[in-house]
Amino acid sequence: MVKTALITGITGQDGYYLSRLLLEKHYRVVGLVPPNRQSSVAKLGALADQVEIYSVALTDPVALAEAVEQLQPQEIYNLTAPSFVPDSWKDPLATLDLVTGTATRLLDAVRQAGLATRFYQASSSEMFGQVDQSPQDENTPFRPMNPYAAAKVHAHWTMVHHRQRYGLFACSGILYNHESPLRPPNFVTRKVSLGVASIKLGLSDQLEMGNLDAKRDWGYAGDHVEAMWRMLQADEPEDYVIGTGQLHSVRELIATAFACVDLDWSRYVVVEPGLLRSDEHFHLVANPSKAKQNLDWQPQISFEALLAKMVQRDMDRLKSGTASSPLSVN
Numbered sequence: 289m290v291k292t293a294l295i296t297g298i299t300g301q302d303g304y305y306l307s308r309l310l311l312e313k314h315y316r317v318v319g320l321v322p323p324n325r326q327s328s329v330a331k332l333g334a335l336a337d338q339v340e341i342y343s344v345a346l347t348d349p350v351a352l353a354e355a356v357e358q359l360q361p362q363e364i365y366n367l368t369a370p371s372f373v374p375d376s377w378k379d380p381l382a383t384l385d386l387v388t389g390t391a392t393r394l395l396d397a398v399r400q401a402g403l404a405t406r407f408y409q410a411s412s413s414e415m416f417g418q419v420d421q422s423p424q425d426e427n428t429p430f431r432p433m434n435p436y437a438a439a440k441v442h443a444h445w446t447m448v449h450h451r452q453r454y455g456l457f458a459c460s461g462i463l464y465n466h467e468s469p470l471r472p473p474n475f476v477t478r479k480v481s482l483g484v485a486s487i488k489l490g491l492s493d494q495l496e497m498g499n500l501d502a503k504r505d506w507g508y509a510g511d512h513v514e515a516m517w518r519m520l521q522a523d524e525p526e527d528y529v530i531g532t533g534q535l536h537s538v539r540e541l542i543a544t545a546f547a548c549v550d551l552d553w554s555r556y557v558v559v560e561p562g563l564l565r566s567d568e569h570f571h572l573v574a575n576p577s578k579a580k581q582n583l584d585w586q587p588q589i590s591f592e593a594l595l596a597k598m599v600q601r602d603m604d605r606l607k608s609g610t611a612s613s614p615l616s617v618n
C-alpha cells in the first residue's frame with residue numbers, strides 16, 4: 289500500500305529534505321500550503337512536480353479537517369513555523385497562532401476523523417532555553433526565553449495531551465540546529481558560507497557577525513529529517529532529542545568555513561553590536577542517546593563536512609550567478 293504523508297512547512301529547508309526522503313521511500317507526499325504562499329512551492333525545484341500541493345489556510349480549522357478527512361494520511365509532519373527566532377519578538381501572537389494553533393487544529397482534525405494517523409510535531413532545542421544542565425535530554429525541563437520557544441513549548445504540550453487523553457500516535461522531535469545549502473542566508477551557517485564564498489571570489493571583503501562566543505549543536509538537515517521519519521515508524525509514540533551532541537562556537541564555525549578556502553578569518557570578520565542577541569547565554573547541546581538506542585539514529589555528516597559542503601555550494605552558485613536561487617542541492 290502506498291502511504292500518504294501530509295506535510296506543513298513543505299517549502300522550507302526541512303520540508304525539502306523530508307519530501308525527498310519520503311519520495312525515495314515511495315510515499316505519496318502532500319504539502320499543505322497557504323493560498324498566499326503558493327509561489328514558494330517553486331522553492332522545491334524538481335521535487336515540485338513529484339509532490340501534491342493542497343492550498344489550505346493553516347488558520348482555518350474547517351479546511352484543515354476537510355483536508356485530513358479527504359487525504360486520510362498515514363503520517364502528518366507538522367513543520368510549519370516562522371523559524372528565524374529573533375523575528376518572533378516582532379509579532380508574538382502571530383507566532384503563537386502559527387506554531388501552536390496549527391498543531392492544535394491538525395491534532396483535533398486527526399482525532400475528530402477517528403484516523404490512526406501518526407503525527408510528528410517539530411519541536412526545538414530553543415524550548416530548553418535557560419538550561420542549568422548540559423547536555424539536555426528528554427527529561428530536561430523547558431524554560432523558553434523567547435516567543436518562538438514559548439509557542440513551541442505550548443505546541444509540544446498540546447501534542448502530549450492528545451497522545452495521553454485520546455491515544456493518538458503523536459511524537460515530538462526536539463531538534464537542535466540543523467543546516468544545509470538550503471538554509472536561508474539570515475541563519476548563521478549560511479550567512480558564513482555565503483560570506484566566505486563571496487570573499488574568496490573577491491565579491492566582498494568583510495563579514496559582519498553577532499556573538500562569536502555563542503555556541504550551538506549544529507547538524508545536517510538531511511540527517512535530522514531521517515530521525516523524524518524513524519520516530520513515526522517506531523512501535524511506541526515517544527519524544528526524542530535530536531542533535532549531534534557536539535558543541536561549537538560561532539568563532540569555530542567561522543574559522544572552519546574560512547579554512548575550507550585557505551583564508552584567515554580574523555582578517556575579514558567584524559562584530560556588529562546590532563546583531564548581538566540579549567536573550568542567549570546558555571549552552572544548548574543534545575544528548576541523543578535515546579534516539580541512538582531506540583531508533584538506531586545517528587548523524588552521518590560531521591560539522592566540518594557540512595560546512596565544506598555549504599561553502600562549496602555557495603562558491604558554485606556565485607560562479608554560475610545563481611546565488612539567489614536556494615535550490616539544486618548536492
Ligand code: GDR
Nearest residue numbers: 371373412413464465474475476497498499502538563565
Ligand atoms: P538559531 O539559529 O537562532 O539557533 O535557531 P541562527 O542560525 O539564527 O543562530 C545561531 C547562533 O549564531 C549566533 N550568531 C548569529 N546568528 C545569525 N543569524 N546571524 C549572525 O550574524 C550571528 N552571529 C552570531 C546567534 O546569536 C545564535 O547563537 C535555529 C532555527 O532553525 C530555529 O528555528 C530552531 O528552532 C533552532 O535553530 C534549533
